[in-house]
Amino acid sequence: MMVIEQPTTQQLAHWLKVLAEPRRLQILNLLMAGVQCNCELGEQLALAPNLISHHLSVLRKAGLVEVERDAADARWVYYAINRPNLEVLNTAFAAFFDPGRIQARQPSCGPQATVVPDDLITVGCDS
Amino acid sequence: MMVIEQPTTQQLAHWLKVLAEPRRLQILNLLMAGVQCNCELGEQLALAPNLISHHLSVLRKAGLVEVERDAADARWVYYAINRPNLEVLNTAFAAFFDPGRIQARQPSCGPQATVVPDDLITVGCDS
DNA sequence: GATATAATTCAACTGTAGTTGAAGCATTGT
DNA sequence: ACAATGCTTCAACTACAGTTGAATTATATC
Numbered sequence: 001m002m003v004i005e006q007p008t009t010q011q012l013a014h015w016l017k018v019l020a021e022p023r024r025l026q027i028l029n030l031l032m033a034g035v036q037c038n039c040e041l042g043e044q045l046a047l048a049p050n051l052i053s054h055h056l057s058v059l060r061k062a063g064l065v066e067v068e069r070d071a072a073d074a075r076w077v078y079y080a081i082n083r084p085n086l087e088v089l090n091t092a093f094a095a096f097f098d099p100g101r102i103q104a105r106q107p108s109c110g111p112q113a114t115v116v117p118d119d120l121i122t123v124g125c126d127s
Numbered sequence: 128m129m130v131i132e133q134p135t136t137q138q139l140a141h142w143l144k145v146l147a148e149p150r151r152l153q154i155l156n157l158l159m160a161g162v163q164c165n166c167e168l169g170e171q172l173a174l175a176p177n178l179i180s181h182h183l184s185v186l187r188k189a190g191l192v193e194v195e196r197d198a199a200d201a202r203w204v205y206y207a208i209n210r211p212n213l214e215v216l217n218t219a220f221a222a223f224f225d226p227g228r229i230q231a232r233q234p235s236c237g238p239q240a241t242v243v244p245d246d247l248i249t250v251g252c253d254s
Numbered sequence: 255g256a257t258a259t260a261a262t263t264c265a266a267c268t269g270t271a272g273t274t275g276a277a278g279c280a281t282t283g284t
Numbered sequence: 285a286c287a288a289t290g291c292t293t294c295a296a297c298t299a300c301a302g303t304t305g306a307a308t309t310a311t312a313t314c
Contacts, residue, residue, distance in 0.1 A: 016146050039236055050261080054303090069311095089224055097217040108162075112199070178272080181293090
């Protein structure tokens with residue numbers, strides 16, 4: 001099972017994109033509630049099986065969902081939440097959208113800009 | 128200032144869609160860091176001012192960003208995070224993607240389905 | 255081996271949304 | 285009044301991604 005260790009902002013953006021599709025969000029929601037095979041999902045969402053398959057594939061490639069075949073009858077496929085990655089996602093979202101991160105405006109532009117006086121500008125190698 | 132009181136799953140999906148655009152996510156990130164006027168954002172993201180304006184408008188309509196004009200020179204526009212709504216968003220995300228919500232599979236389909244025996248099915252008005 | 259079932263894959267279509275480049279608006283300075 | 289600044293709006297273009305409907309795969313049953 002692929003586990004994302006340290007999610008970058010890019011990874012975060014990708015997850016957001018994957019989850020921004022309403023049907024996929026519903027699928028994830030149903031998976032979390034314990035529903036798990038293609039036919040059930042399709043029934044509950046009134047969606048053709050190929051579409052369910054497609055969206056599940058996107059969720060799987062994003063590492064949010066795992067797949068498993070029935071031991072007795074391998075025609076049946078069961079999907080499940082990739083818990084470790086969901087934990088990473090949840091933590092990453094909470095950190096990124098934490099209101100505590102909000103900084104007061106630092107005007108470096110416009111009438112209220114805090115301009116560095118010319119005689120304080122030094123020419124150096126620290127770029 | 129518009130404040131979202133009780134976010135629905137639909138509202139959540141809409142926020143996800145708005146944030147799924149990489150440049151918008153970057154803009155939100157910069158706003159949280161204290162950068163706030165169109166020109167600054169455009170400079171840091173190497174993006175044309177009309178695009179910044181467009182994306183900010185989307186963020187504003189989603190209730191994630193507030194706008195204010197400079198008191199001294201009204202040509203300058205400052206954008207800021209809508210803190211109350213970000214708090215709602217953060218809480219809603221944390222709740223929705225909480226791994227603790229994950230339920231064990233309840234097979235109602237496939238070989239392992241827990242079928243209700245015929246003699247236990249009652250005919251009533253409780254639909 | 256032939257048929258049925260559960261799911262996946264494929265090519266073609268379509269609609270949405272980000273981009274482009276130009277015009278427009280509000281405000282300020284000369 | 286005129287030009288400049290900062291930003292917004294607009295119509296046309298383009299690309300990506302969800303949908304559609306059919307074909308394909310894999311497994312199981314007769």
